[in-house]
Amino acid sequence: MSRITSRLAALAACLAMGALAAATSASALTIQPRFEQWTVTGGIFDKKLNQPINLPAGSEFNGSAVVELNTLAGTVDGTVTAPPFKTTLKILGQSVETGVTFTEVGEAEGSVAPSATPGLETLTVPAAANIGFTSLKLLGLSIPTACKTSSPVSFPLIDNLTLVELISTGAKFAGTTALPKISCAGLLGFLESGLLTQLISGPNNPYSLAFAPPSQ
Helix, strand or coil, rough: CCCCHHHHHHHHHHHHHEEEEEEEEECCCEEEEEEEEEEEEEEEEECCEEEEECCCCCCCCEEEEEEEECCEEEEEEEEECCCCEEEEEEEECCEEEEEEEEEEEEEEEEEECCCCCCCCCCEEEEEEEEEEEEEEEECCCCEEEEEEEECCCCEEEEECHHHHHHHHHHEEEEEEEEECCCCCCCCHHHHHHHHHHHHCCCCEEEEEEEEEECCC
């Protein structure tokens, strides 16, 4: 199938899904898909703890893209939101119920460009978020904390997919990231910072995130 034919087929599929608005100009045909309440799943696997910290149900991506079909290139932007959640971490051999927050820093702004593989596009979205720790519960005792990563956690999100997949089924990202030192406020902040940094922070922590339409 020729490149021109592939572009026309992709456009026809996109229009049939009714998930985008199309705009024309004298020089190009542009599609503008919107991503409303797309489900975000996955999380980070902390190497030191040897266990995952996964985003909770209700995590969402909301954004939009602009792709020029003549070049199959464009931009994508949006925001990831996650409600505060609790997870159980194994700390010093004990199960500790931990309050966690995931707060995106700024808006994710990325690009869409033709991949080296014919028929695929490369979606690149640099993103960053602060991870906070709001409470620690051990042996029935709940300790409020005011801790978060001292700098945002970087997520260089990259996926190779078709244009139709980008719009209709979503993207999957995987890579590794560093977890910065943990900074805590309050009277016990110094002690909490040192403990959590020793237990959690470090390089090369695998992550995997998936963005999909609400119905999937």
